[in-house]
Amino acid sequence: MQIIALDEYRFRIPRDERRGMRTDVIVYASQALIDQIRKDQSLEQAMNVATLPGIVGVSLAMPDIHQGYGFPIGGVAATDIESGVVSPGGVGFDINCGVRLVRTNLTQDEVRPRLREVVNQLFRDIPCGTGSEGPIRLSNAQLDEVLVHGARWAVKQGYGVERDAEFAEEGGCLPGADPDKVSSKAKERGRPQLGTVGSGNHFLEVQWVEQIHDEEAARAMGLQLNQITVLIHCGSRGLGHQVCTDYLAEMGAAMKRYNITLPDRQLACVPIQSPEGQAYLAAMRASANFAWANRQVILHFLRGSLEKLFGRDVRVDLIYDVAHNIAKEETHTVDGQKRRVLVHRKGATRAFPPGHRDIPAAYRSIGQPVLIPGSMGTASWVLVGAERAMQETFGSVCHGAGRLLSRTAARKGRNAREVQERLEQQGILVRSETRDGILEEVPEAYKNVDEVIEVVHAAGLARKVARLRPMAVIKG
Amino acid sequence: MFEVLEHTADIGFRLRAPTPEELFARAAEALVSLGFESEGIEERQSCELAATGWDWESLMVNWLSEVLYVLDARRLLLKRFEVTRISPEAVAGRGYGEPWNPERHRAKLIIKGVTYHQLVVEQRPEGWYAQVILDI
Numbered sequence: 001m002q003i004i005a006l007d008e009y010r011f012r013i014p015r016d017e018r019r020g021m022r023t024d025v026i027v028y029a030s031q032a033l034i035d036q037i038r039k040d041q042s043l044e045q046a047m048n049v050a051t052l053p054g055i056v057g058v059s060l061a062m063p064d065i066h067q068g069y070g071f072p073i074g075g076v077a078a079t080d081i082e083s084g085v086v087s088p089g090g091v092g093f094d095i096n097c098g099v100r101l102v103r104t105n106l107t108q109d110e111v112r113p114r115l116r117e118v119v120n121q122l123f124r125d126i127p128c129g130t131g132s133e134g135p136i137r138l139s140n141a142q143l144d145e146v147l148v149h150g151a152r153w154a155v156k157q158g159y160g161v162e163r164d165a166e167f168a169e170e171g172g173c174l175p176g177a178d179p180d181k182v183s184s185k186a187k188e189r190g191r192p193q194l195g196t197v198g199s200g201n202h203f204l205e206v207q208w209v210e211q212i213h214d215e216e217a218a219r220a221m222g223l224q225l226n227q228i229t230v231l232i233h234c235g236s237r238g239l240g241h242q243v244c245t246d247y248l249a250e251m252g253a254a255m256k257r258y259n260i261t262l263p264d265r266q267l268a269c270v271p272i273q274s275p276e277g278q279a280y281l282a283a284m285r286a287s288a289n290f291a292w293a294n295r296q297v298i299l300h301f302l303r304g305s306l307e308k309l310f311g312r313d314v315r316v317d318l319i320y321d322v323a324h325n326i327a328k329e330e331t332h333t334v335d336g337q338k339r340r341v342l343v344h345r346k347g348a349t350r351a352f353p354p355g356h357r358d359i360p361a362a363y364r365s366i367g368q369p370v371l372i373p374g375s376m377g378t379a380s381w382v383l384v385g386a387e388r389a390m391q392e393t394f395g396s397v398c399h400g401a402g403r404l405l406s407r408t409a410a411r412k413g414r415n416a417r418e419v420q421e422r423l424e425q426q427g428i429l430v431r432s433e434t435r436d437g438i439l440e441e442v443p444e445a446y447k448n449v450d451e452v453i454e455v456v457h458a459a460g461l462a463r464k465v466a467r468l469r470p471m472a473v474i475k476g
Numbered sequence: 477m478f479e480v481l482e483h484t485a486d487i488g489f490r491l492r493a494p495t496p497e498e499l500f501a502r503a504a505e506a507l508v509s510l511g512f513e514s515e516g517i518e519e520r521q522s523c524e525l526a527a528t529g530w531d532w533e534s535l536m537v538n539w540l541s542e543v544l545y546v547l548d549a550r551r552l553l554l555k556r557f558e559v560t561r562i563s564p565e566a567v568a569g570r571g572y573g574e575p576w577n578p579e580r581h582r583a584k585l586i587i588k589g590v591t592y593h594q595l596v597v598e599q600r601p602e603g604w605y606a607q608v609i610l611d612i
Contacts, residue, residue: 069486069593069609093589093611129583188549199586200612238548241588245541248592253530265533265592406482407585407612436584476586 001043003027003034009459013047020263021050026392027061028459033451036404037065045072048263052077053271054084056341057334060393062348063455064402064447068092070266073347073403076396079272081329081340085260086277087269088251088284090344092325093244095284096291097202097235099371100168100321101382102299103221106228106310108208112427112471118206118309119431119472125305126204126298127196129433129476134195136297143191144179150289151321154296159195164296167360168321169350169368172292174328178282182239183246186283190239190290195297199433199476201441202234204298205373206472207380213464217366217384221319223466230316231380231468232298233373235325236291243287247280272342281327288326295321319382320360320369324349324399332394343394351385351397351462370462372453374401376430376475377423377443380468381453388460397456401449410445411436429472437475478506481609486591488609492602496532497559499597499604500567503536504543504557507590508573510610511547513582517555520574525557528566532597536606539567540590551576585612 004012006026011034013025025046029037037043042065049071050059056078065074070089079085111118127134138146146153151165151172165172179187197204209227212218223229236243251268254276255261260269270276303316327344334341343350352359352368359368367384374380378401389395416435419442423430432438456462481488489506493499504525508514527542529535546552554571561568588611596607 067483069591069611185545185549189545199583200588241548242545245544245589248589249529249534249538249541252534252592265595268592407487408480408482434583434585440585 009455013043015050018047021047022055023050023058025050025059025061027065028455028461029063030451030455033063033447033455036447040067042067042072045070046075048267049075049077051263052079052085052087052267052269053260054080056080056084056339057394060396062398063452064398064400066403068346070264071344071346074398075346076343076348076393078332078341078343078394081272081342084272084342085269086272086280086327086342087267087344088244088247088280089266089268090346091244091284091327092346093241094235094325095240095243096288096323097325098291098295098321098323099373100232100295100299101319101371102230102302102316103223103319104228104230104306105315108226108228111206111228114309115429115472119429119474121305121309122204123431123474126301126474128474129199132196132198132476133192134297136194138191138194143187146194146293147179147182147286147289148177149173150292151296154293159297159300164299164318167318168292169323172296172321174285174288176282177285177289179286181279181283182243182286186239186242186246189242190237193237193239194294195301196237197234197298197476198237199437203376203473203475205231205376205470207231207468207470209466210379210469211467213466217465220363220366221369221382221465222317223382229468230302231371231373232295234294234298236287237294239290240287243283247283250276284327288323292321320371322349322371330394341394343396345396347399348396349399350395351389352395353385353387353390370397372398372400372449374449375443375446376441376470376473377426377428378449381449381464382466382468383453383456383462384465386460386462389462393461397462398452401446401452403445404447405445407440410442411439414439414442428470432475434476441475478502481607483609486609486611488607490607493604496562496604499606500536500539500562501557501559501569503540503606503608504571505555507540507543507587508554511584511587512553513584514555516580517553518574519556519572522570522572523552523554525571526568530565532564533592533595535564535567536597536608537590537592537595540608543571544587544590546571553581587612
């Protein structure tokens with residue numbers, strides 16, 4: 001495969017590399033990362049994405065890219081809103097999987113001596129793990145309201161405060177959601193799962209602010225050295241999984257009618273303006289709203305846990321909430337022309353620059369906060385979106401460190417107790433529902449998050465604000 | 477018996493069977509055993525299952541998706557499957573197991589979905605063959 005280095009952090013795979021590609025692939029990576037990336041099929045998958053009808057600009061690969069199914073994870077593609085397609089595989093099974101970061105008025109010195117107590121309290125109060133159910137029982141009508149109003153529904157019900165919704169991407173609610181386009185199977189799966197973290201790579205992490213790289217942006221976000229923050233990583237649970245399953249089946253059958261042939265069936269897509277395309281988008285938005293309500297309810301449980309431990313004066317404020325598996329209608333300038341496009345972000349985070357009207361007023365001068373979780377033994381990062389993201393990547397950057405090892409390989413030769421002890425020696429307590437939950441997410445299973453962040457920072461897509469170190473992780 | 481496939485972000489399996497009925501039944505069992513320690517599941521109740529598709533591949537994805545739905549929504553852990561009727565467009569059968577009890581049944585991972593990625597379902601000279609990648 002021909003990969004042309006454009007500069008230190010940009011690589012191009014030309015469209016004539018393979019028949020059917022309608023555009024180039026641009027990969028953001030360092031030389032060391034590109035050498036790793038070439039070991040799996042993620043670049044072939046980014047080339048497959050370049051064959052999608054109506055793709056606008058280039059098929060993009062972020063430095064955390066790794067092999068997914070259909071789209072690579074860490075892939076971004078925009079399609080023309082009138083003539084382009086929508087692909088559920090470009091969003092993924094976990095619709096609006098995302099990250100929410102909160103700050104507290106606690107410091108590392110206050111929390112470290114009580115860390116085990118904190119972990120146990122969080123584990124008691126916040127449902128984690130396979131098949132976990134939350135304490136909220138929703139009627140059919142209430143679930144439909146969640147699907148329409150997202151985090152705003154949760155706040156209205158008392159699971160949060162007014163400013164919480166304001167500080168989530170899209171205000172925690174995508175307009176245009178239609179509960180009638182969500183199957184009864186999806187609703188049945190989602191109904192008991194509101195306020196649950198789930199399993200896999202989803203977690204809740206207590207962290208401390210270890211480094212500040214941009215004083216002004218950190219001030220705007222209320223971040224200080226040694227302060228305690230909490231990161232919540234989860235999505236739309238069984239509801240979103242079922243919506244993706246339902247529409248993949250429908251689109252697979254419908255593609256023939258639209259004369260679409262693709263190199264990978266998992267890329268199944270239909271025209272955005274077709275009845276099937278519109279129905280999927282309405283159901284996807286409903287699932288995204290479920291995910292925002294889910295993260296909002298978890299924030300509410302977190303507040304309760306910290307108040308039990310540290311008293312009523314503890315402050316827990318939302319910094320921001322980002323979606324990293326989603327398709328959104330946005331306006332971007334391409335070749336000097338304003339275009340209305342559907343941006344698929346599959347394992348990629350929106351990163352709008354300073355001045356953009358979709359950023360909360362409190363952050364408009366610094367740019368949109370971008371939250372990048374690392375693995376449980378390393379670090380997470382807070383960035384802000386920068387102008388070059390708008391010029392080159394439809395306002396998008398990476399979403400994490402990116403997996404390096406398969407889950408089977410991560411488990412091989414490792415013992416959960418030893419991993420836990422090693423992390424404890426580094427000051428990190430981990431509590432998981434399952435032994436496999438710890439082994440599959442060992443730090444070695446991931447790329448070096450600092451290296452990934454360095455690429456997006458140096459390429460001018462986003463700027464570093466703060467590095468957060470984990471102290472405690474609870475997961476399924 | 478099936479072979480587990482390694483995949484960076486996901487997991488999969490490969491299996492062979494003499495008939496399509498056997499292939500689909502064993503595939504459902506493989507799916508459950510990747511998500512749970514299936515030895516502890518007892519056959520106390522059964523559940524009818526059916527799916528449709530437009531070829532063998534889509535039929536397999538829709539069949540396994542039905543099993544996932546029963547697991548997650550009805551919280552029914554099925555360990556053994558029988559397929560009674562099959563064509564490339566429709567499959568029907570029954571699963572045997574018991575209600576999911578987190579005290580007794582250890583979960584291994586959440587399977588989010590059944591993908592078309594590198595999916596193979598076909599008849600070969602030596603018998604029927606399937607390769608399935610799951611999103612976890």
